[in-house]
Amino acid sequence: MKNKYGLIILAVSFNLAFSQVGINTPNPRGILHTDGQKDNPATGASFTPAQQINDVVITGAGRIGVGTHDPAVKVDARNSGNGAVGFGTSLLTAVAADEGAVRYNTGMEYSNGNEWLPLLTAQPxxxxxxxxxxxxxxxxxxxxxxxxxxxxxxxxxxxxxxxxxxxxxxxxxxxxxxxxxxxxxxxxxxxxxxxxxxxxxxxxxxxxxxxxxxxxxxxxxxxxxxxxxxxxxxxxxxxxxxxxxxxxxxxxxxxxxxxxxxxxxxxxxxxxxxxxxxxxxxxxxxxxxxxxxxxxxxxxxx
Structure with missing residues (x-):
C-alpha cells in the first residue's frame, strides 16, 4: 500500500514539475517558454524588456508571445525591439485561403473570402x-x-x-x-x-x-x-x-x-x-x- 501511495505522489509531483516547459530557462512563464539568450532570472516574475525580447512564450490560453511574456492576442510580437511580423507570398486563391488571410504580393493583401484586396493603409x-x-x-x-x-x-x-x-x-x-x-x-x-x-x-x-x-x-x-x-x-x-x-x-x-x-x-x-x-x-x-x-x-x- 505504501508503494502505491508513493507512486501516486511521484506521478503528481512529475505532473506539477513539468506542467510548464522551459528551454534555456528554469523559470518558464507559460506552458512552453524559450529563452533565446539564457538571460532570464532563475526565479521570480520580474523580467526586463531586454530579457523578454529574445523569448518566445506559449500561454495556457493558447496565445503566443514573441518578445513579450504577456501576449494580449493569439499572436503578439509587440515589444521594445524589432517587433515586425513578416508575411510571405501565397499562390492560394482568396477562397482557399479564406477570409482574414494576409499575404505579401508586391504589397500587402488580405482575403475577404472571395478575392485578394490590397491593404491600402500601407501606402504612404x-x-x-x-x-x-x-x-x-x-x-x-x-x-x-x-x-x-x-x-x-x-x-x-x-x-x-x-x-x-x-x-x-x-x-x-x-x-x-x-x-x-x-x-x-x-x-x-x-x-x-x-x-x-x-x-x-x-x-x-x-x-x-x-x-x-x-x-x-x-x-x-x-x-x-x-x-x-x-x-x-x-x-x-x-x-x-x-x-x-x-x-x-x-x-x-x-x-x-x-x-x-x-x-x-x-x-x-x-x-x-x-x-x-x-x-x-x-x-x-x-x-x-x-x-x-x-x-x-x-x-x-x-
Missing part, C-alpha cells in the same frame, strides 16, 4: 494622387471618345467632357490628361472621383417622347488598361441622374453631379461625360455655364 500618404480640375469652355467629344470634337453640347447624345484645366495634381502630375479628360490609375487602389456640371440657362420643354423623362445624367466611365475606348473596353459605368420638371416658363439652369468610388488596377482609365434630355432640339446648340466655376472635377486616391 505622400504618394496619394490628388487631381483638381475645372472646365471653362464647351469642348466635348460626341457619341464616343473617338468621335468628333465640337464646341457645343448635344441633346440626347453622350457628351464626353474634354478640354479641362488642371488646378492641381500631386506627385508626377501625369495621371490626368486634361486635354482628353482621361484619368489613368498609376497603381492598384481605390479612387474617389467626383465632377459637377451646369448647363447654361435654357428652356426645358420636351413632351414628344413620354418614355424618356426630362433629365440630365452625370456619368463616370471606367475603361480597362489598354488604349481602347470602345464599348468592349468598358469595365464599369456609374450613372447619377438628376430629373427635371417637364416644362419651364423661362430659362433655367440644369445641373448634374456624380461622385463614385472605384477600385482600379494600374493602367485602368476614368472619363466623365453627361447625357441629357431637356427639350425637343437635337442639334449641337447647348452650352455649359462657364461663369462662376460650376464645372469641376476632383479625383482622390484613398
Amino acid at each position: 500618404a505622400t504618394n496619394k494622387v490628388i487631381v483638381i480640375a475645372a472646365k471653362t469652355d464647351n469642348t466635348v467629344k460626341l457619341v464616343s471618345p473617338s468621335a468628333l470634337v465640337t464646341t457645343a453640347l448635344q441633346n440626347r447624345v453622350s457628351n464626353y467632357l474634354v478640354g479641362w484645366t488642371k488646378a492641381f495634381e500631386s506627385n508626377s502630375g501625369s495621371t490626368f490628361n486634361a486635354s482628353i479628360g482621361i484619368f489613368t490609375a498609376p497603381r492598384n487602389g481605390v479612387y474617389v472621383a467626383s465632377f459637377t456640371t451646369d448647363l447654361a440657362p435654357l428652356a426645358i420643354n420636351y413632351t414628344a417622347d413620354p418614355l424618356n423623362p426630362i433629365q440630365i445624367e452625370a456619368i463616370w466611365q471606367l475603361y480597362d488598361n489598354t488604349t481602347g475606348v470602345l464599348a468592349t473596353n468598358i469595365v464599369n459605368t456609374v450613372k447619377c441622374v438628376n430629373t427635371m420638371s417637364s416644362n419651364s416658363n423661362g430659362n433655367i439652369d440644369a445641373g448634374s453631379n456624380c461622385t463614385a468610388s472605384f477600385y482600379m488596377t494600374s493602367g485602368q482609365r476614368l472619363m466623365p461625360y453627361i447625357w441629357f434630355n431637356l427639350n425637343g432640339l437635337n442639334t449641337a446648340s447647348f452650352s455649359l455655364n462657364n461663369s462662376g466655376g460650376y464645372n469641376n472635377l476632383t479625383i482622390v486616391e484613398q
